[in-house]
Amino acid sequence: MKIGVFICWCGSNIKNMVDVERVAEATGKMPHVVYTQDVQYLCSEVGQSDIGNAIDEHQLDRVVIGACSPRMHETTFQQLMNRKGLNPYYVEIANIREHCSWVHTDKAKATVKAIDLVKKAVAKSYYAVPLHAESLPVNKRALVIGGGIAGIQAALDIADAGYPVDLLEKESSIGGKMAQFDKTFPTLDCSACILTPKMVEAATHENITLHTYSELEDVSGYVGNFHVTIRKRATSVDEERCTGCGECVTKCPAKVDNEFDQGHSKRKAIYTLFAQAVPNKPVLDRKNCIYFKTGKCGVCKKICPTDAINYEMEDQLIENDYGAIIVATGFELNEPTHLGEYHYGHHPDVITSLELERMLNASGPTQGKMYRPSNGKEPKRIVFIQCAGSRDRHDGNSYCSKVCCLYTAKHTILLNEKFPDTESYVFYIDVRTAGKNYEEFYERARQMGANYLRGHVSKVEPLGDSDNRLLVRGYDGSLGEQTEIEADLVVLATSIEPQQGAKKLAGMLGISSDRNGFYSEAHAKLKPVETQTQGVYLAGVCQGPKDIPEAVSQASGTAAKAIVLFNRGQVKGVPTTAMVDEELCSGCMQCKPVCPYEAISQEMITERAHGKARQRPVASINRALCQGCGACAGLCRSGAMDIGGFTGRQLLAEVDTL
């Protein structure tokens, strides 16, 4: 065994706090270490060729590196080992930057610690075993969960690359939240005008299969080989027969609040989500249908010219295999009733931004006319309250919802354009306009007359006058005094929240969420669309609040990842998975329930004992599913379970050197 130790300066990052020469000298005295060197930048081409040359010159078979976190450059050095014909798992990295030089201020002590860290790595490498990754075939079909703008974009990109895509949407039409918007910032493009062509393209694309009114039922498998069950809810309308004429919708006698218009209009029990819905065929909402409630009615069935109504229709379970899954499940808006001080839900003229958006929308409940829900009159003075439930640790979400600053600016601009005699007042804490042309857009809003008052509103209360107006009590930071405004309409910029079913879906897919419930990306900077589960990618607001251009670019990013996977046609598994020593394993299967990836199953092996062959159960690892978390290895009573690259022997050797 010949080990080479290389200590990186990382420019001044390590060298300023750690005496790298001393580290190299101290570790050089360890058994089997035949070569040591300190290098200015190990990851650079010069640094890498230094290692390469040393491997050739001194016939090194193992390499220990003292540098930055292995998360940063482990692959770099593993590739170097590959090029040199050595097993990539014969390189061991001691993190002397994040774990040492960056967090300490005493150079002498930091050097001692760095020496210990590198010694530990050398000891671990004594027991290193070569590991090999398995190649697995990839099913070249993608599943996109969520038919909003992000999901549509991802599906279109993958489909355009020539791979089949299934687009799953829980509502009866694709389009998502963007379909509800009036205009989009900062260009004031009509939202529907830019969205509907994409919706139609997705529906007509030869490589895209739409599953609307459908939900994910179950997922199993792993990258390249996901097995998915989709529940297609019964629409009670035969898709093949229905022509979308709308007769049934016109004649249906049951009226309920229209969720799409945020309750500002009524819809029928049989309905299409909105006029440009794709697919443009109605669904029957059984909860509100008179026939399903009382057994009488059946008007839609009688009126339908193609006999498409089928009250006996049942949920359908569709099973399919996919190579990649793109999660684009979007968001929900917080209902700010818990913020009692704003009177939302108690006074009809306190509304949310999405309600205002629907009002402003030409195809909305009022065809674009503004009205006060209390008396139907046009509001003259409108107060906007920013961060209503966002950036609020006390009674809301601690994070920033990101898009409210810009959409409120948009609302004031639209109001000023359409109704020049309305006054807009915006109470804000900060206005955040990071984004191309966003600052200019915000400037335009102020320019056009929006009055921005810095200070959070403490209370909104009914004035009790004949017009039923509201008194907004706030503070104007510029004048430095309490400010009251009598408002006709109060608009709350409500907080963006993950979908209610987000946690359940995360469980099914084996992906993690952050503390706010948004799905976690694999790396905040360098893997923003991947998840910890290979083959599952994130697009849009389900990963965190973002605006349309960001969601679209992220969606295209996920599509690229899926296409790369499909083009390659096979995946290399992670070699640092669990390994069972069948001789030691007693087959107790205690490891099975702790495995978060369902990678452990029971297997029968045949042994010869006392001259007889006998069958015995042992644990077996599916190396494609195993992510190497180590839960089973920690739990195993007989020590039969080990994690490749982190065996019990290796870890004990590390401890022993300290």
Add this chain to the structure above:
Amino acid sequence: MRIPQKTAASHQREELADIIRKDVRDCYQCMKCSSGCPFAEEMDYMPHQMMWLTNLGLYEKILNSKSLWICASCLACSSRCPRDIEPAKVMEGFRAMILRERGRTNVSPVIPKGVPRQAVIANMRKFRR
């Protein structure tokens, strides 16, 4: 303060815009004018507040303020304004509006105790006395 139902009339806003030829709407309340104003301490409304009152249309408060007459027209604010609004010019605009309405003789220069000579000089310059 409660924001009144009627703010500055459009003819008043136009008159001011005519005089100053600047768009106060451009102001984003960075408060740089007030941070460098040598008389901020003497003022009832500081320069950034004057700009803000202009935007809110609360002209009454401006026209009755002492700040208008304490301003020495030193132009420090104007030379530093990142939005090129020139607060000194805006102040001058309001003064001009008052002078137009009431005539020069009905305006008494305010010289509070302790205001340095520069202010007096500026006052002289303004009123030529």
